[in-house]
Amino acid sequence: MLNPGKKIIVRFVGLMILISVLPLLLIGLISYQASSQAMQEAEQRYARTLLQNQVERLSSQLEQVENLIANISGVEDITRSLNDKNSSADSYTHLATQARIGYILNGYLSLKGLVSIDIFTEGGAHYHVGDTLDISAARLEIKDQIKQQALASDKQVYWAGVVDNVNSTSRHRQVLTAARILKVLDRETMQQQPIAVILVNYSLDYLAQQFTQAELLQGSQLALLDQFGNVIYQNNPTGNQLLIRYIHQGFHEGMFADWQDNRYLVQEQHLEAYNWHLISAVPESILLTGVRDIRQITLSLLVLGLLLVLFAGGLFFRNILTPIRAVVSSFKSLQGNDYDLNQRLPVKGNDEITELVRWFNRFLDNLAAQKESEAALRESERRYELVVNATHEGLWDWNLLEDTLYLSPRFLVLLGRDPVTEPLETNSPAEWLERIHGDDLQSVKQQIELHLQGVAPHFESEYRLLQKDGSYRWVLSHGLVELDAAGEPVRMAGSHSDISDRKDAESRLRHDAFHDNLTGLSNRAWFTSYLAKTINDTARQKEQAFAVLFLDLDHFKMVNDTLGHSAGDQLLIEVSARLKDCLRNTDLLARLGGDEFVILLEHSDDFHYIHVAERILEALVRPYQIAEQEVLSGGSIGIALSHAGYSDPDEMIRDADIAMYQAKLSGKNCYVVFDEDMREHLVQRINTERELSKAIKDDQLILHYQPVINLKTGQIAGCEALVRWQHPEKGLLNPDQFIPIAESSNLIHPLGQWVLESACRQWCEWRRTVFCGLELSLSVNLSPVQFYDEGLLRILPGLLSKYQFSPGELALEITETVLIRDTRKAARVIDKIKALGVEVHLDDFGTGYSSLSHLSEFPIDLIKIDRSFVMQCVESKKHHRVVSGILNLAHELDLPCIAEGIETQDQLWQLQQQGCEYGQGYYIYRPLNVEQMAKVLNTREAEGQEQEATY
Numbered sequence: 001m002l003n004p005g006k007k008i009i010v011r012f013v014g015l016m017i018l019i020s021v022l023p024l025l026l027i028g029l030i031s032y033q034a035s036s037q038a039m040q041e042a043e044q045r046y047a048r049t050l051l052q053n054q055v056e057r058l059s060s061q062l063e064q065v066e067n068l069i070a071n072i073s074g075v076e077d078i079t080r081s082l083n084d085k086n087s088s089a090d091s092y093t094h095l096a097t098q099a100r101i102g103y104i105l106n107g108y109l110s111l112k113g114l115v116s117i118d119i120f121t122e123g124g125a126h127y128h129v130g131d132t133l134d135i136s137a138a139r140l141e142i143k144d145q146i147k148q149q150a151l152a153s154d155k156q157v158y159w160a161g162v163v164d165n166v167n168s169t170s171r172h173r174q175v176l177t178a179a180r181i182l183k184v185l186d187r188e189t190m191q192q193q194p195i196a197v198i199l200v201n202y203s204l205d206y207l208a209q210q211f212t213q214a215e216l217l218q219g220s221q222l223a224l225l226d227q228f229g230n231v232i233y234q235n236n237p238t239g240n241q242l243l244i245r246y247i248h249q250g251f252h253e254g255m256f257a258d259w260q261d262n263r264y265l266v267q268e269q270h271l272e273a274y275n276w277h278l279i280s281a282v283p284e285s286i287l288l289t290g291v292r293d294i295r296q297i298t299l300s301l302l303v304l305g306l307l308l309v310l311f312a313g314g315l316f317f318r319n320i321l322t323p324i325r326a327v328v329s330s331f332k333s334l335q336g337n338d339y340d341l342n343q344r345l346p347v348k349g350n351d352e353i354t355e356l357v358r359w360f361n362r363f364l365d366n367l368a369a370q371k372e373s374e375a376a377l378r379e380s381e382r383r384y385e386l387v388v389n390a391t392h393e394g395l396w397d398w399n400l401l402e403d404t405l406y407l408s409p410r411f412l413v414l415l416g417r418d419p420v421t422e423p424l425e426t427n428s429p430a431e432w433l434e435r436i437h438g439d440d441l442q443s444v445k446q447q448i449e450l451h452l453q454g455v456a457p458h459f460e461s462e463y464r465l466l467q468k469d470g471s472y473r474w475v476l477s478h479g480l481v482e483l484d485a486a487g488e489p490v491r492m493a494g495s496h497s498d499i500s501d502r503k504d505a506e507s508r509l510r511h512d513a514f515h516d517n518l519t520g521l522s523n524r525a526w527f528t529s530y531l532a533k534t535i536n537d538t539a540r541q542k543e544q545a546f547a548v549l550f551l552d553l554d555h556f557k558m559v560n561d562t563l564g565h566s567a568g569d570q571l572l573i574e575v576s577a578r579l580k581d582c583l584r585n586t587d588l589l590a591r592l593g594g595d596e597f598v599i600l601l602e603h604s605d606d607f608h609y610i611h612v613a614e615r616i617l618e619a620l621v622r623p624y625q626i627a628e629q630e631v632l633s634g635g636s637i638g639i640a641l642s643h644a645g646y647s648d649p650d651e652m653i654r655d656a657d658i659a660m661y662q663a664k665l666s667g668k669n670c671y672v673v674f675d676e677d678m679r680e681h682l683v684q685r686i687n688t689e690r691e692l693s694k695a696i697k698d699d700q701l702i703l704h705y706q707p708v709i710n711l712k713t714g715q716i717a718g719c720e721a722l723v724r725w726q727h728p729e730k731g732l733l734n735p736d737q738f739i740p741i742a743e744s745s746n747l748i749h750p751l752g753q754w755v756l757e758s759a760c761r762q763w764c765e766w767r768r769t770v771f772c773g774l775e776l777s778l779s780v781n782l783s784p785v786q787f788y789d790e791g792l793l794r795i796l797p798g799l800l801s802k803y804q805f806s807p808g809e810l811a812l813e814i815t816e817t818v819l820i821r822d823t824r825k826a827a828r829v830i831d832k833i834k835a836l837g838v839e840v841h842l843d844d845f846g847t848g849y850s851s852l853s854h855l856s857e858f859p860i861d862l863i864k865i866d867r868s869f870v871m872q873c874v875e876s877k878k879h880h881r882v883v884s885g886i887l888n889l890a891h892e893l894d895l896p897c898i899a900e901g902i903e904t905q906d907q908l909w910q911l912q913q914q915g916c917e918y919g920q921g922y923y924i925y926r927p928l929n930v931e932q933m934a935k936v937l938n939t940r941e942a943e944g945q946e947q948e949a950t951y
């Protein structure tokens, strides 16, 4: 199969040949033929004309000769002389006749070409004029032969053709001889009798000169043959044979004859008057010279045409076909995808093909750009597909003109559908819009409209979308509109992302921001803001009364410290639940932190808040089941009322807090309604702190000592140092009035150190001056803060040494809460204290929540039964059993006990009966000042005996 290029070039060359060379060839052939024929005809005409001209010229020559003969024949003198029969007898007469005839004949010698005139009489006379004078050797046989021929001829003048000259002495050996028989009437016979024959010899050379004047074509032959085939004239002696041969073969018009490798056109003119033949032979090559030129030109033109065709083909190949083939090849490569799109075809010239190549290059430019954009598009599509597959966002494309909507598979997933098995039924935007939650639809439409109007730079909306299962999920929708050239919106596309988790998280955060994690109640922030709103709202409606209840759990810290944080959390949750049960739905309950709760009671008229507070207190006091233990708690409630005209929620909460504090001070488990005095009281507390600090420095603190007696012997076993503040204005203040303040303000450290130092010093002094030799012990209270302060262990050794304490002479009292807070550390500290020879007593035992079994884990030396049990151990069987239980346990652990708060004899007796080792209480001794205590110690034995009697 030819490739297209070859096909085209073959077609082109073929076409070129067809339209140029072939016509040229035909024209050449036709013109060759025509011109050949024309030339032949022309040549024949030429030859004929030539022959005709020669014949005419020859005839003219011959006619002159014939006229000459006629003239001679007509000369009467000659005739008479020749007819004179006597002339030969008489020599004189003969000579005279000869002279006369010679004289006459001489007159005719002027004819050009004439060789001689010979007259031979019948009588044998020979008269001669011509080129020779010697006629003695006349060749009579020739004369006779000619005479015979002339006599046989019917012509006046008989041309004998080329014959040997009768005059052998003539320099013309052969001549063209014309003869005439002179005849006279024989009177006797009345017949014409020949008397002489006249021979006119004509020069062949002269005749040849005449013929030579004829212009012959090169190579042509011309010959004149006489009636015997003798050559009268020929221009080419070698051609004689040809002409002669063809004379004998016969001629016909325009025949051709081959001779000596040449081909001749032979023409013949028959001179009938003489029976001569004038023959011309023209070489065909000469004849066809013109034709050959035509052929040559035609061939040249053909070759030139072919060359031109080839050249045109070359040009066509180079300028047309090559670029086309390059374009075709490029197209093939393009189709085979193996074309380098950066490659361009060379552009030369400014013709249509160049334009084609230029456009092809532009096509390549466009294709490259298209490929590039297609590649970019494919990349974009791949990226889009990847994003569509990878993203969790649903994509949508809304054709605004056709009002159709495309939703990506992920979008369907967002609708809770399977994209493959549960496609949407239509591609209407309604599939989207109708699934938007009714509360959100208006907002979504508004956002779309704002964007379409160009007000919003983009569409963005959060709304709920209906799921297949009927639930709603939050989605965030983004979109961007596409405008046409006129700026009209034509489409809008964007994405949907499921933001339900975020919404939930936000909701949780919002909830967490305003709610307490543990109880789920509102927190301080929410309560404060809500209270602010309530204050603001009611500012316009003064009659709308409301109240804030500030609740602080009683003993929560103890629960937390003794049972652990988890138990404390459970208690708070249980408290929350009970509080909710006490409130209306319109009331707001919040946890401020720790064990503090606040309640906003709206529409709290007619002492509604009192009822609520009492209900709460009743609810909270009920025992809790925490960590498989029964826990007792309660609450202290402070109440702030709106009629005080609050404008700041924090102020109202603070006043409720103050009232709560006051409730605490009032014995807990009660409520107190705030009044301005309480604020004053708080101020006083602050002042107290300041004064206490000063008091520690100014030695306003004093120690009282409450004796501890051995219940079996009634003797003093020791005493407990109890701090007092000798306030310069307020008088003697008990520790309950300043120890909590000291503990909450870090003043407990200098205060505790002062107590320890002072008590040890005093004891040392008493030991030295008052009870020297007796084994008594001194008990000093330690606050939890002090216990865990490493400073204690640093100062203790110095004190013991300084004041010469014996082992077991000093005891430090700690409470149960100290043990529970950090049991390991507590045990370590106790060990260290005991290692110094200092006993550790567990104070207020029974009020905390430490498991009794835990006691064995702490190396304590003694248990002090809280006075709350002791004081009712007589009246209350329950408390009696508690005291008995504590005593039994302690005894099982080999721990002695001190019963605190013995106020009655019965109590004392009961305790003694129960085997309690030691006791202290107002019934025995009230706390005593230094002097009193010294006196007691001084009279120990006597007073002991006295007391013993009292029992």
Ligand SMILES: Nc1nc2c(ncn2[C@@H]2O[C@@H]3COP(=O)(O)O[C@H]4[C@@H](O)[C@H](n5cnc6c(=O)[nH]c(N)nc65)O[C@@H]4COP(=O)(O)O[C@H]3[C@H]2O)c(=O)[nH]1
Pocket: 706, 721, 722, 723, 734, 735, 736, 739, 752, 755, 780, 781, 782, 783, 813, 843, 844, 867, 900, 901, 902, 903, 920, 921, 922, 923, 927
């Ligand atoms: N109703 C009544 N009360 C009785 C009776 N017998 C004794 N008391 C009181 O019971 C408290 C016993 O001290 P506590 O349990 O350690 O309780 C002490 C102790 O926990 C704390 N405290 C006293 N002095 C100090 C101190 O120097 N340091 C520390 N950290 N706390 C101290 O203050 C608490 C109260 O001390 P005080 O007011 O001195 O009250 C003393 C005492 O006066 C009685 O028969 N009936």
